[in-house]
Amino acid sequence: MANRRPTISDVARRAGVSKGSVSFALNGRDGVSEATRERILSAAGELGWTPSLRARSLSTSRAHAVGMVLARDPALLGADPFFPAFIAGVESALAPVGQALLLQVVPDQADEFEAYRRLADQGRVDGVFIADLRANDPRIELLAELPLAAVTLNRPDVDSPFPAVCEDDRAGIALLVRSLADEGHTRISHVSGPMEYLHARNRRQAWEEALINADLAPGPLAVADFTAAGGRKATEQLLDGPSPPTAIIYANDLMAIAGLSSAQQRGIGVPDQLSITGFGGSELSAHVHPALTTVISDPFGWGQSAASALLGVIDGNQPVTDIALPPVQLVLRASTGPAPSGA
Amino acid sequence: MANRRPTISDVARRAGVSKGSVSFALNGRDGVSEATRERILSAAGELGWTPSLRARSLSTSRAHAVGMVLARDPALLGADPFFPAFIAGVESALAPVGQALLLQVVPDQADEFEAYRRLADQGRVDGVFIADLRANDPRIELLAELPLAAVTLNRPDVDSPFPAVCEDDRAGIALLVRSLADEGHTRISHVSGPMEYLHARNRRQAWEEALINADLAPGPLAVADFTAAGGRKATEQLLDGPSPPTAIIYANDLMAIAGLSSAQQRGIGVPDQLSITGFGGSELSAHVHPALTTVISDPFGWGQSAASALLGVIDGNQPVTDIALPPVQLVLRASTGPAPSGA
């Protein structure tokens, strides 16, 4: 009477075959005739049977899930539009193949190792995404030893056995610099993220190189932390400096919006006296005043590609190579304009 | 030679006892003498053994994980600072007890049912959070039939067998209205979220009631969608209306920031000609110009409480009752001020 869910044995009994045959039929392996296969499948259908993931996990030693560990201050995590969209992309690739995503948010890097270890020890996931790469990132070495597949988001600066799924943010920065240089700007500053992060480094480096390419002196740099508070502080620092820039390239939209507000608060006209650009293409960037010139990236697509790549690694059939995502798009909006003439 | 991870049998052998005893010792059940228990635990320690979660799941019929399904347009998901912080809070309660969070993001409500069903069918999770409650939410009924524990974020408008973990957003709105009324505003508008969402309804209703309490006529309402684009459109609609408001209460910070920009674009001074308030207390709200008066909520704490409650339901020892979170905090900043005198 107790309405327990049907098991493979129930299906086998109903179809008049052995458990093994049901398993074979279900997994599309041969050694079972077409007639029997159909009989089994319809028996399964009538009973409404789906194989128990738990039993499967135990016997196949597969979790059928992948994981992601985020080491972020929870208070700041919300400000970054990247992850939700990335995760949505990941899901879009996982759901069709019956995989799931396990998310871990830990307060800081100290807990990060522990989190990866636990995921591996408990066998909760078959692979992980390595995001927010840092310089000389110790996670690469850790994960190389753990029995987990992995893909990195962008290429690490250390030797890595894992495929990298890369979005070229340097190209985006170069586009921004060129467009500003074309407008006559000569003092183009950059507000970066923390230097420990590779993407912060990359963007900074791209900015420096692009300036050199445009025959401009590297304008002053302010290192910030990707938060609004940090963006504002960096902006004030730059504007109070000895030779204030006529344009600022921020490493993300959030800092740019804070910077924009900060300039306005001081009565500095944007873009008349100061041009401002963001990075990322958040929804809000189009709806601030003036609307933000920025570079649109595609975290959803990134998530999709990263997930497919990770599943490929887990499957282990063919080696997975690095994947380059389509280039980011420059969107010119009202926050940039010609350099002030009296400069 | 193959360095497979140790199993319970290895531990048993090493400690010179049976598998059963190891299991008993590990789970702190009695029937094991103190001496043996110690011998077993140290054997486990030496071998570096941790019980296989997969095996455990199979034999205990527990997933040791909880789930959350988000039905959102991925492009807009990123704009909402609520979820990342909420999730971080959830993790902070799950990690210490060895539980994990499974996240599902589905593009729309059509896929939502399917997602919950899959979680249940596959036995991936023991319970779920029900967020983004809608009017007459069909998920309550679905989940009541599924073999899953659940907690809702706020109380549904339909009968629900699940405990609700509630943050009183109505009180926050009331504070905002009162503070604006005190400043002499008489035409206080509201830009709401979609009416299908209970939290949008609640905030709207709280706004209406607070206006009545302040002896004010219900100012015009604009129904939006919690996005920046929607916030801007709603703002324009209100400002173009027959009797434009002198203050607008937005249902979230994002719309408020877009509205603020929209007003500025039209040359309307904030707060001189128009007061603006947000809701949520995002980091950015403090760094726009003028800084946004808003109401600070605590998604992290909400996640923590919701997770503990859910674990309580799953354990099933004592019945879990509704939980009320501490009230939200009003933060008065520069985006609100006295009503324009010439109005």
Next chain:
DNA sequence: TAAGTCAACTAAACCGGTTTGTTGATTCGG
């Protein structure tokens, strides 16, 4: 016609834990 091949299928072992009788050794009450 005996031996060999092959496809179709079964029985049983296995994954690594938990749980349920059952057994021996101790302790206890009378």
Next chain:
DNA sequence: CCGAATCAACAAACCGGTTTAGTTGACTTA
């Protein structure tokens, strides 16, 4: 000093799948 109760510990069954090693019978093949 004996039968009953108590307790530590064990062996075996179980969770629900997958996988391997056989078994069977039909069909070739020499």
